[in-house]
Amino acid sequence: MGKGSGQKTAFVVGAGVGGVATAARLAKAGFNVTVFEKNDFTGGRCSLIHHDGYRFDQGPSLLLLPHLFREAFSDLDTSLEAEGVELLKCEPNYNLWFSDGESFELSTDQARMKSEVEKWEGKDGFERYLGFLQESHRHYELSVTHVLKKNFTSLFSMARLSFLLKVLALHPFESIYSRASKYFWTERLRRVFTFGSMYMGMSPFDAPGTYSLLQYTELAEGIWYPRGGFHRVIAALVKVGERLGVTYRLSTPVASVTISNGRATGVTLTTGESLSADLVVINADLVYAYNHLLPPSSTASSLSKRAASCSSISFYWALDRQVPELTTHNIFLADHYRESFDSIFKKHLIPDQPSFYVNVPSRIDPSAAPEGKDSVVVLVPVGHLLDATGTGLSPSIPHNQDWETMVAKARETVISTVRNRTGADIGAALVHEIVNTPMSWKETFNLDKGAILGLSHSFFNVLSFRPKTKHPKYRDLFFVGASTHPGTGVPICLAGAKITSEQVLLESGVRVPWTTAEVVAKGSGGKGVKDIDRIQARPVVSNFHIGILVVVLLLLSLLWRGDMLEGMGGGIWQ
Numbered sequence: 001m002g003k004g005s006g007q008k009t010a011f012v013v014g015a016g017v018g019g020v021a022t023a024a025r026l027a028k029a030g031f032n033v034t035v036f037e038k039n040d041f042t043g044g045r046c047s048l049i050h051h052d053g054y055r056f057d058q059g060p061s062l063l064l065l066p067h068l069f070r071e072a073f074s075d076l077d078t079s080l081e082a083e084g085v086e087l088l089k090c091e092p093n094y095n096l097w098f099s100d101g102e103s104f105e106l107s108t109d110q111a112r113m114k115s116e117v118e119k120w121e122g123k124d125g126f127e128r129y130l131g132f133l134q135e136s137h138r139h140y141e142l143s144v145t146h147v148l149k150k151n152f153t154s155l156f157s158m159a160r161l162s163f164l165l166k167v168l169a170l171h172p173f174e175s176i177y178s179r180a181s182k183y184f185w186t187e188r189l190r191r192v193f194t195f196g197s198m199y200m201g202m203s204p205f206d207a208p209g210t211y212s213l214l215q216y217t218e219l220a221e222g223i224w225y226p227r228g229g230f231h232r233v234i235a236a237l238v239k240v241g242e243r244l245g246v247t248y249r250l251s252t253p254v255a256s257v258t259i260s261n262g263r264a265t266g267v268t269l270t271t272g273e274s275l276s277a278d279l280v281v282i283n284a285d286l287v288y289a290y291n292h293l294l295p296p297s298s299t300a301s302s303l304s305k306r307a308a309s310c311s312s313i314s315f316y317w318a319l320d321r322q323v324p325e326l327t328t329h330n331i332f333l334a335d336h337y338r339e340s341f342d343s344i345f346k347k348h349l350i351p352d353q354p355s356f357y358v359n360v361p362s363r364i365d366p367s368a369a370p371e372g373k374d375s376v377v378v379l380v381p382v383g384h385l386l387d388a389t390g391t392g393l394s395p396s397i398p399h400n401q402d403w404e405t406m407v408a409k410a411r412e413t414v415i416s417t418v419r420n421r422t423g424a425d426i427g428a429a430l431v432h433e434i435v436n437t438p439m440s441w442k443e444t445f446n447l448d449k450g451a452i453l454g455l456s457h458s459f460f461n462v463l464s465f466r467p468k469t470k471h472p473k474y475r476d477l478f479f480v481g482a483s484t485h486p487g488t489g490v491p492i493c494l495a496g497a498k499i500t501s502e503q504v505l506l507e508s509g510v511r512v513p514w515t516t517a518e519v520v521a522k523g524s525g526g527k528g529v530k531d532i533d534r535i536q537a538r539p540v541v542s543n544f545h546i547g548i549l550v551v552v553l554l555l556l557s558l559l560w561r562g563d564m565l566e567g568m569g570g571g572i573w574q
Helices: 017-028 068-075 109-147 155-159 176-183 189-191 197-202 209-221 230-243 287-292 296-305 337-345 405-424 438-447 490-508 517-524 543-565
Strands: 011-012 032-036 047-052 054-057 086-091 096-098 103-106 223-226 247-249 254-260 262-268 275-276 279-283 311-319 331-333 356-359 374-382 430-436 477-479
Touching: 011 017, 011 262, 017 032, 017 068, 017 490, 047 311, 047 430, 054 374, 068 230, 068 477, 068 490, 103 109, 103 189, 103 279, 109 176, 109 189, 176 189, 176 209, 189 405, 209 262, 230 247, 247 430, 254 287, 262 279, 279 287, 279 490, 311 356, 311 405, 311 438, 331 405, 374 405, 430 438, 477 490
Parallel strands: 011 032, 011 279, 032 247, 096 331, 279 477
Antiparallel strands: 047 054, 086 223, 096 103, 254 262, 262 275, 311 374, 311 430, 331 356, 356 374
16 A cells, blocks of 8 residues: 555556556546656657757657547646647648659648649549548547547457447458548559558558548648657656656666566566555556566467567758758658568568658757757668567578668668758758667667567457457556557557556546546537537438429329329329
8 A cells, every 4th residue: 555544556667658647647546656667768759869959759750639638638637738738730741752753742721632632633533532531530530439438358348339330430351552542543642641551550551441540630630749849748747647646766677567366566676676566557568568577478478479560760860951841741652662561561671662751840840959950850661670689680580680781771762862852962961860770679668579669550459359458367467558459659548548547447446537438428418508509410301302202292193193084093004
């Protein structure tokens, strides 16, 4: 028990997004919470790198699904604004650059999108684009309601009638690319509207069609950026947690979770110190946790064999001048689109001609670089590490994961591609470079295989098939983060923190001190809604259809009357 009378204690292992949010929620519910983090900073991959006045987002740089961020702070009786977090809207969303000199601008501005789409697919193309938005809107709303706000504790969770009635509408058995091909008839636009699967660490030819919801949230809700860097959101959650009593112990690696009589009873630090708690929530990489923090098990071995997401070679470049040719978010697509993804996800290499992402945070937030200069982040998706040691040079595989060579190749390819397609000579302006590779992702954040987005999000790695938020064997041991339900990404991990926290409170017999997802879904029942704003029942048929029906009945009546005059059924009815 904690210091207070009857106060329960909770340990959170890892100060990533999910761990920080879960800690704050449990503290609000009355727990005495301590967070243990191996690094000297919070946020995990969602952290910052600084160099001589330049600031870089180490991981995420696009804030999507803003309502999930607002919900997290609202549940903690505060708001982004109250915590000093200012969200800046990125417009356009992206510029996509092709090797033939053409570009495509993605935007929340419908007039701009109409012009862009019709340029390549004509008037009918924009109508099909609206159809794509309609489908991806359904994917988005159904996923938020039935996946992001629900826990899948067993296979029976997928048998919920509310879910089964909607599952086919999510197109889980078709790829994003195949669904996009229904609406976009040129290869150019099929690529424009499917590259986002990279955010899930998957190829668009393998990612379930459901994930078009990512394109939807960008096009309907926009892409946002927190002034001061993405970590501002995490820092605000840390501050809220500390106000609620959360203790953070940074630079404090955990060696193991203590298991006694079938339940988690605390942790042992790498210093040998043992500490006791009523329950433990693990926010460390799930595969790492099962294999290094918990007793050996068949589950640990099984998780190690599961398909993982990709890794990345990430460059953080300080430039001595600005490159106005680039917007905040830029995508450079490979000519050999499918082959480039096969190279990443099947051969676990860097493609000969990779697709890559270039972020210029100083374009939207000048504080990211000294005046008159730019900071640039480049993410080149590559295959994850192939062997357990992380060297990529196991005798059982070809010795072709030579990261030093691949980094040099990636650097040269990015600089030349950006110069050829935009005219921006980044190489000539580059004054300092920091690099993350699959090896450094693995070493810094204990990411299994250096996979930056955790386990894959293929159909049999999501919903009830994804590792559970509670350990299947040990009591009082829970999980939150990218590789457990509901999945990867900052907003998704925030939703996962709510799911895990509510499960902890339910099993601990503690009241949930915020509005649960189920209550939100049911709504207020119409209380306080003005008549003019009340949703009206839609008529089964419109006045137009009623008019058509009346005309048809009149015609039938006239025909029947004429038939009677001809001899009681001996006319046209024969």
